[in-house]
Amino acid sequence: MTGAASITGVATAVYRFPTKQPEADGTLRWDATTAVTVTLSAGGQTGLGWTYSSPAAAAVIQDVLADAVRDRDAYDIPAGRSAMHRACRNLGTRGLVAQALSAMDIAWWDLKARLLHIPLGALMGRCRRDVPIYGSGGFTTLTDAQLAEQVAWWLSAGCTAMKIKIGESWGTRIDRDLDRVRRLREFAGDSVDLMVDANGGYSVGQARRVGAELDRLGVSWFEEPVSSDDTAGLATLKSALLCDVAAGEYAADVYDVRALLPVVDCLQLDVTRCGGYTGWLRGAALAQAHNLQVSAHCAPALHAPVAASIPNLRHVEWFADHARVEPLLVDGTPDVRGGAMHLDDRVGHGMRLSREAATWCIA
Numbered sequence: 001m002t003g004a005a006s007i008t009g010v011a012t013a014v015y016r017f018p019t020k021q022p023e024a025d026g027t028l029r030w031d032a033t034t035a036v037t038v039t040l041s042a043g044g045q046t047g048l049g050w051t052y053s054s055p056a057a058a059a060v061i062q063d064v065l066a067d068a069v070r071d072r073d074a075y076d077i078p079a080g081r082s083a084m085h086r087a088c089r090n091l092g093t094r095g096l097v098a099q100a101l102s103a104m105d106i107a108w109w110d111l112k113a114r115l116l117h118i119p120l121g122a123l124m125g126r127c128r129r130d131v132p133i134y135g136s137g138g139f140t141t142l143t144d145a146q147l148a149e150q151v152a153w154w155l156s157a158g159c160t161a162m163k164i165k166i167g168e169s170w171g172t173r174i175d176r177d178l179d180r181v182r183r184l185r186e187f188a189g190d191s192v193d194l195m196v197d198a199n200g201g202y203s204v205g206q207a208r209r210v211g212a213e214l215d216r217l218g219v220s221w222f223e224e225p226v227s228s229d230d231t232a233g234l235a236t237l238k239s240a241l242l243c244d245v246a247a248g249e250y251a252a253d254v255y256d257v258r259a260l261l262p263v264v265d266c267l268q269l270d271v272t273r274c275g276g277y278t279g280w281l282r283g284a285a286l287a288q289a290h291n292l293q294v295s296a297h298c299a300p301a302l303h304a305p306v307a308a309s310i311p312n313l314r315h316v317e318w319f320a321d322h323a324r325v326e327p328l329l330v331d332g333t334p335d336v337r338g339g340a341m342h343l344d345d346r347v348g349h350g351m352r353l354s355r356e357a358a359t360w361c362i363a
């Protein structure tokens, strides 16, 4: 091991990647994906992290988090993480602040592994080298032909589970929602696990009725049937339905995770929102204590090493927008084949900002 190294630099950048066409789920529309990157420096090495957020996350990092970590020992991530959390007390520590903190934490883990000249997988310790993924996208804005194209892409990557968005227009297009699930079955075939995500678009009663139909269609996963803030609603649906009820993409810390664990069948965690790799590992340990698996939400390349390191992993979401953006933003994303991401032995998480990323840099 090399000697002590102090954090000397904190640099941010913002990249905006327009979508080919406007996209929507049940409760939000968007026309671009924005990534906020952090580069931490120490001991002649740099670590890279990012989150999918607003340019305001970069301002939080520069205005608050950078001062909290500068000159700290680069090997002592938990101390730095606590310092960042304390520094944001009066701003609120969830949402955008948690996204900023997540990018910092990810960069810090990458930096530490690079200082030690080992892969991040080795630093965390691995349970597996092949990390199962599922195809995700199926936006409500897609035509049937576009959905068929997306499903063909997932099949060619070897995905055996696929997820589409339902709950269109805040639960006002239920007939179309169910029709699109039937299209998914038709395009994907009988051997694929079908999953849906309503992004909190239904009321409890709607979700119970839609869920009963999803059970008849053999759907195995119903994500955010109601808002994940409605834990009582999730609990009702979990006991009423056969399909697994999943939530957790907005969890920012262990307290958010604790509130969800009794009311989901599978916990979702997003490394770019839940406090980075540190927060993800803590959340996954809590899930294990409830005999629950964890599914990684979005940002597939960033999740690869941490998903490989927990025993109770279900899969990683290979989200269409991020699967498109990550190779534009960075070089070195994990190889995807046979329905899995494959870890190699590159130092850190193995990714560096790509030369072409400058094309999309807006700050």
Ligand SMILES: [Mg+2]
Residues within 6 Å of the ligand: 197, 199, 223, 224, 249
């Ligand atoms: Mg979701």
